Amino acid sequence: MKVAIMGAGLSGLSCAIMLERNGITPTIFEKRSRTGDRFVNGEAFMSFLTKPIDDVVRYLAEEFQLYIQPVSPINRLSFHSENENAIIDAQTGFINIRGRHRLSLENQLTDQLQTDIQFHASKSYESMLREYTHVILAPGDASYAEKLRNFTEKLSVSLKGAIVEGEFDNDHVRVWLNNDIAPNGYAYLLPLSSSKANLVMAYPDAVSASKEQTEKQWALLLNSACAQVNQHLHVTDQFQITNYKIGLCHAPRIGNTFFTGNCFGAIMPFLGFGQFESILTGIYAAYDICGYGKYEDYTRPLRKSFHDSFILRRGMETLNNDAFNFIVKQLDGRIGERLFSTDRNIVRAGSFLLRPFVWMK
Ligand SMILES: Cc1cc2nc3c(=O)[nH]c(=O)nc-3n(C[C@H](O)[C@H](O)[C@H](O)COP(=O)(O)OP(=O)(O)OC[C@H]3O[C@@H](n4cnc5c(N)ncnc54)[C@H](O)[C@@H]3O)c2cc1C
Known part of the structure; x- marks a missing residue:
């Protein structure tokens, strides 16, 4: 069996680790010069999005012996709408770092891998198919799934963000629900340390x-962030991503080609989270190749x-x-704390309630 992995990101690396542990040494191709060779940004695991799995760090360790070390738990979540603010004090997830940082998630996964990664690789899928018995497509986007007519795009989003410098509580994440700032989307301030945070709007x-x-x-977001943290935030390292595709592949596996991570459709459309799902698809593809299941x-x-x-x-x-003002007002205090602490999957419950209205539109 000869396995090729295209992309040393979350899903590709998770897949490689699991294959290696089962006696299969994959060949890993990464187009960049090292893992995580891109801008540094903070990302989050939010437990309300993964219920009934409450704690993904613990779950990955206990179920798969895959160890990730977040930079901080999230113990406080603030919501800001046009006229309302809500504070929720509850353990709601974790913050981790991505990209060119020694503690980035991709570097943590690389540390758990024995196999060498082939960097600066530009091997095409077609040549992988010829040379390998199994191919894992883990390039972090849907391009190959689209090329193979195996992907339905549901929406695409833009993200504009920056690292801001100031003084932050490491465990406090702020979210803006305000159409003047992020129309039909949201914005967030996610600390990477006590002196740096990510300020991002996604729409x-x-x-x-x-x-x-x-x-x-x-400018509105930056002003609001400065007002909320009551200090002047110094902007460094800006980034902008457009046309970030969110959709789902039709077949997770075609022949011996596996679509993983964003190439599978790991990014969940509601808030654009996909780290946990990407890691899972990588593990599951390896489990299939090792004969544990489909x-x-x-x-x-x-x-x-x-x-x-x-x-x-x-x-x-x-x-x-107005609706955001209403929601944020309700979230303040005990209702929000109970909502974010419940064992129920509120995404599933919410979609069940909203389904008739969305279908009617
Ligand atoms: C700005 C931003 C913020 C986000 N915030 C969050 C968040 O807070 N929480 C969350 O859960 N998710 C978040 N996400 C989504 C999450 O980052 C992705 O779903 C996840 O990283 C996808 O993992 P992956 O394995 O598919 O790809 P990646 O981890 O991106 O890895 C893909 C790798 O493949 C390499 N590659 C690409 N093409 C080739 C090729 N042809 N040959 C070889 N190598 C190749 C790339 O260089 C890269 O190293 C965010 C995404 C963005 C862009």
Whole structure:
């Protein structure tokens, strides 16, 4: 058996680790010069998105002996709408770092791998098919799934963000639900340390904004962030991503080709989270190759989550600032704490309630 992995990101590395532990040495191709060779950013694991799995760090360790060390738990979540603020004090997830940082998730996974990675690799899928018995497509986007007519795009989003310097509580994440700042989307301030944080706005490309409008929204977000943390935030290292595709592959496996991570459809449409799902698809592809079960069966719950998450996203897009004000007001205090601490999967419950309205639209 000869396995090729295209992409040394979350899903590719997780797959490689599991294959290696089962006696299969894959060949890993990474187009960049080292793992995580891109801008540094903070990302989150939110437990309300992964219920009934409450603690993904513990779950990955106990179920798969895959060890990740977040930079901080999230113990406080603040929501800001146009006129309301809510504070939720509950353990709601974890913050981790991605990209060119020694503690980035991709570097942590690389440390758990014995096999050498082939960097600066530009091997095509077609040549992999000829030379290997199994191919894992883990390039972090849907391009190959699309080329093989195996992907339905549901929406695409833009993300504009920066590292901001100031003084932060490491465990406090702030979220903006305000259409003046992120139309039909959201914005967040996610600390990477006590002196650096990520300030990001994410919104669907369908709400096409001119460059001037985007700059105005960014200025509004920065002002609001400065006001909320009561200090001047110094902006460094800006980034912008457009046309970040969110969708789902039709077949998770075609022949001996496995679609993993974002190439599978790991990004959940509601808030664009996909780290945990990407890691799982990598593990599941390896388990299939090792003969433990079928990739299609393992990934079925992720497909269901994708559809639930998509309905919630469509529901969110109908909300105006008055609705956001109402929601944020309700979230403040005990109601929010109970909602974020419940064992129920609120994405599933929310999509069940919203389904008739979204279908009618
Ligand atoms: C700005 C931003 C913020 C996000 N925030 C969150 C968040 O807070 N929480 C969350 O859960 N998710 C978040 N996500 C989504 C999450 O990062 C992705 O779902 C996840 O990283 C996808 O993993 P992957 O394995 O598919 O790809 P990646 O981890 O991106 O890895 C893909 C790798 O493949 C390599 N590659 C690409 N093409 C080739 C090729 N042809 N040959 C060889 N190598 C190749 C790339 O260089 C890269 O190293 C965010 C995404 C973005 C962009």
